[in-house]
Amino acid sequence: MSPDMNAVDRLDILEIRSIEAIPIAIPLKKPMRMGNDTVVTAKNVVVRVEAEDGTIGWGEATEAPTMTGETQEQILSLIQEKAIPAMTGANALNWEEVGDLLDQACEDKSNARSAVDMAIYDLAGRHHGYSINHLLGGGEARELSTMWLLGNATAEADAEEAAAVVAGGVSFLKLKVGVKSLDEDIRAAHLVRAAIGGKIDFTADANTAWTVEEAQKFIDGTRDIGFLCLEQPVDADDLDGMAALAKGPLPIAADEGLHGLDYIDAHAAKNAASGFSLKFIKLGGFTGMQKAAEICRSKGLKINLASKTGETSLAVSALLQFASLIGQPDWGLSLANGYLIDDIVTNPVTVVRGRVSVPSGPGLGVTVDPGKLDTYRIG
Ligand SMILES: [Mg+2]
Incomplete structure (x- = not known):
């Protein structure tokens, strides 16, 4: 049975204590050639969100400058400069509030927004003990x-x-x-x-x-x-x-x-x-x-x-x-x-x-x- 997330959202509070953005690079087994790009190495930003009770959630975005215009450096600095200050102290279980704050912090930068959003959903799932699809x-x-x-x-x-x-x-x-x-x-x-x-x-x-x-x-x-x-x-x-x-x-x-x-x-x-x-x-x-x-x-x-x-x-x-x-x-x-x-x-x-x-x-x-x-x- 699915939990009633609307009820859960209103009643529970899980404050975000800290957020960290970690740049990583992993080579592909072989270059992936596509019409406007060749990807040789994945350049990603991993996001680690820790809640007040010690629960940790993880998210990630890869760079795709020819698709979204955001490079790894830009994703990283946007998260560090805008998303982390905005989201620290927010209630990870109130997805409406989280969504509004992320919209303000990241504006139209969807790579950065996705990485943080993903980590907060992971955190909420771990807190409740349910998979995100559940x-x-x-x-x-x-x-x-x-x-x-x-x-x-x-x-x-x-x-x-x-x-x-x-x-x-x-x-x-x-x-x-x-x-x-x-x-x-x-x-x-x-x-x-x-x-x-x-x-x-x-x-x-x-x-x-x-x-x-x-x-x-x-x-x-x-x-x-x-x-x-x-x-x-x-x-x-x-x-x-x-x-x-x-x-x-x-x-x-x-x-x-x-x-x-x-x-x-x-x-x-x-x-x-x-x-x-x-x-x-x-x-x-x-x-x-x-x-x-x-x-x-x-x-x-x-x-x-x-x-x-x-x-x-x-x-x-x-x-x-x-x-x-x-x-x-x-x-x-x-x-x-x-x-x-x-x-x-x-x-x-x-x-x-x-x-x-x-x-x-x-x-x-x-x-x-x-x-x-x-x-x-x-x-
Ligand atoms: Mg395609």
Whole structure:
């Protein structure tokens, strides 16, 4: 049974005693190439929140300057200069108050907001002894299918990796396009489809790399591939270009073009996307994710849930706590921790044959390993 959080919020007080922001760097197993970026090393900020009773909560945001404009240094300094003074002394169990304070402190800086928000939800969950999805109303889905990202230098390497992960049980793939030449991207799509067979769910993500003409050429050259959608083919603010492409048969998804709830309405008004990639770092935490999913559901829009490349099991677990609430997303669920050489928790989120269990312990359900945190701490 779910606790009555509204009643709990009003009655209980758990004062935040201290907050610490810790910059970390963890290399990826291999560079992740995408249309507007190549990520070689995760540059994250981990947030540790301690309550008056000694309970500790953890949160995290990775930098994604080409997506949100926030670098690791900026996330760190915003948390240190604005969020820590604003949140110290606040009641971690009053999520309305916490939300208002975070909005004021972080304004539109969603990476920083998400890291602190996540840590306070983790803290509240640990205080009550419930997982976050339980606190938010009780997740239906305890186990979910995950998608695998392909972002190699050659079409052959994409196809080889695709065959290997599908043989290992993965049933949903996303091909990063826009890094190779257009002809190579089209060839990679065909080679991967040939390698995985017709039944595997498959999407493509250009991360803003193309013009409308280039995107149209890719769509025309991959008509028989059976992509579920093409994600962010053109610039984040080119809604007219998105709308022109969306007139065709292939559904178009927005990712970099979504920087807050208003952006969903703006795309929908122009028929510029029929689905969205929802990420914590873009929506600033649990409340933003919940509201975005509600808007998408009410408008009949599809959802992709994605942790940003670079996130460890901390942020990945937050995504899973949320995914458990809304169930298996139509356009895939991608988890980033598996692309890192290491993790910072004692019980990393683990994908087995393309499936993942939602961590069931209190809060986020993962436990930070102090030794690992020290190993990857920078500065
Ligand atoms: Mg994307």
